[in-house]
Amino acid sequence: MHVLSWHLSEARITFVGPAVHAIEVMGDKIASRKLALSAGLPVVPGHDEALADVDDALNQASVIGYPVMLKASAGGGGKGMRIAMDEASCREGFERARSEAQSSFGDNRIFVEKFIAEPRHIEIQVLADQHGHCIHLNERECSIQRRHQKVIEEAPSPFLDHASRQAMGEQALALVRAVDYCSAGTVEFIVEPSGDFYFLEMNTRLQVEHPVTEYITGLDLVEWMLRIAAGESLTLSQKDIGISGWSMEARLYAEDPSRGFLPSTGRLSRYQPPSAGRHVRVDSGVDEGDEIGIYYDPLLAKLITYGDSRNEAIARMRTALDQFRIDGVVTNRLALAALFEHERFLTGSLSTGFIDQTFPDGFGALVPSNEVRRRMVGLAAVLHHRLERRAVVNDIVSPGRWEYSVRLDDSREQVEVLETRQGYEVLLGDELVVIKTGWWPPQPVVAFEIDGAEFFAQFDCHEMGYRMQHGSILSVAAGVTDACRCPARQDAD
Structure with missing residues (x-):
């Protein structure tokens, strides 16, 4: 994205987004980690340089202590990541992560950090204008994942209290100021069961899950991106940002949960989303008759619901999933329904390992109540x-x-x-x-x-x-x- 931003800048065309420098620094996980450290953010214990080779990986992993996470510096979307529990898996994981990073991003740099067990994935939405003003719009919880990719997002988080929310928000804004950020962005954190949190990365764009933030704050993030790009100042202060109600988002993918979430291809012989309204929103990029191939991300639609409480937002999501009819490709709709029905999800006991732990045998044989x-x-x-x-x-x-x-x-x-x-x-x-x-x-x-x-x-x-x-x-x-x-x-x- 920084290449597009640079060319637009050279052509004197306004780019709706942050400056080239911010995109470059935050798009490099090693560089962003160093900047976060200099800005005073807590980071996951690890090595702050690219690993030279597999021997370097083994040496650094032994210093950090297993288990460790091997990560592509240019990575994203769960690619170029491997968990290593010991030397053997570190050796294999390094080679696989480096190969995947090269093929996916054209950059094979890998770094290593401590693997945090049973973490939550919580992110802070930020807005910053061109005049030095910045605010955070509270958090989204994105802990329900498969293959390190988000499946369900919600706002607010059922885990954070007011003090934790404020602490994470302040750290996010410290990073925004350090990189001289402008526009909408997201600062992501890994949160331990104890409540300790660590900087993960910053996404310099509007994310898939932004509607849940819009629901609970009443703000239109796309509108604010356009206004900021046009040079307007933020007319909001931090005290203006509250939380009203609860919102859920589910990502409907063309994939087969019973086969390890392998992508599914075919033609959409029927595509009938639920009726949208005040409490239900559908963001979709496909229509009935479209061909779903192998060359693009398998995301078909985002289904977003809102309620006065978490339980109400979940109930509306379950109803909307029952109404969403998709034929022609295998989807994860039933798996999503199972997640929203599960007692552990209902109580808010979440972690990034939720799916593997709760459904160790997959979604092939669910037993109805x-x-x-x-x-x-x-x-x-x-x-x-x-x-x-x-x-x-x-x-x-x-x-x-x-x-x-x-x-x-x-x-x-x-x-x-x-x-x-x-x-x-x-x-x-x-x-x-x-x-x-x-x-x-x-x-x-x-x-x-x-x-x-x-x-x-x-x-x-x-x-x-x-x-x-x-x-x-x-x-x-x-x-x-x-x-x-x-x-x-x-x-x-």
């Missing part, structure tokens, strides 16, 4: 009943209860369905619930209510029955058979 399972069984019976009744042209028999045998994956349940003016009374064992829905085929997303609570699911006819998706659960064998009409139930005298 009893509540979700019953919800799917009841819905399958009702949708099947609607399809069956729709197919009957002249049903001269009076309405009554209908009994269905619903097979969800490897088990069967008997379900009774009774049409009423209020919807469908569904008997699941000893539990009676009322389900309402206006669904008709070929709608791919079903809106339904159970006892007044609104839900969404994805539903298709399948050669083995029905294909249903709700939350993190995919059932490719929701068979509904053995329908029979039962006598109407009589109320007791």
Whole structure:
């Protein structure tokens, strides 16, 4: 990016972003680490020069103490990084990291620092104008990652208290002043479980996750980038920046979580995002019919939600994921749903190792809770009943209860369905619930209510029955058979 900025400057064209010097220094992890040290920021213990060769890597690693992290100085996006637990993995990791750095960035410089176990990844959004004014816009937590790349971001962090937030913000602004930064940027930190934090890097651009900051501050960061580039002064002071509500962002990728998040390719035969509104935002760069190839990042869309509380933002995210229909490529949508359902995530107990620790066997065989399972069984019976009744042209028999045998994956349940003016009374064992829905085929997303609570699911006819998706659960064998009409139930005298 610094090359583009330089050429624009030479042509006297305004670049919407920081100066060339800031991009160059912050884009080099070794140089940025040295500058952070000189500005008084805490940095991860490590070696501040590029490693000469594998022997140098082994020597420095032994001084720092294993485990260590080998990192590309020009790196980003999780590339050119290797964790070394001992000499053997350090030797192999150095060669692999250097090779990947050269192929990805054209720069094979590698440095080494202490590997921090169970860290959180928390970043501070900053704004600085051309007149020496700078502010921070509080933090975003980006700890949920796979392959060192962010998957879920939220603001604020469930971990930080006011004092920690202020301390990190002040350190971020110290770096902004040290590099004479201008425009929007992000200073990233690694945070230990103890609360100690260390400078990681600075991103000299508007990041993918900026909408969560916009939601909780009410500021338009793109607008401020344009105003700053035009020479305007910040009209905001630090005391003007507060936190209102909570926001979540999920990145929808064309990738297969059951195969180690390998990229997925194909044509988007269906691309139906949820309706955007005050509490739901969709930033997307693709449309139905587009070809998803191997030459670009597999990110399809960013799904952002907002609520008065963290729980409300999560609930809206889960609903929006249920509404987001993508066919033609494998995506991480169900894996995202599983993350937002997990008890550890709900309690805010996060770290960069969350996915590997919480789902060590991957996302291939998720088990639904009893509540979700019953919800799917009841819905399958009702949708099947609607399809069956729709197919009957002249049903001269009076309405009554209908009994269905619903097979969800490897088990069967008997379900009774009774049409009423209020919807469908569904008997699941000893539990009676009322389900309402206006669904008709070929709608791919079903809106339904159970006892007044609104839900969404994805539903298709399948050669083995029905294909249903709700939350993190995919059932490719929701068979509904053995329908029979039962006598109407009589109320007791």
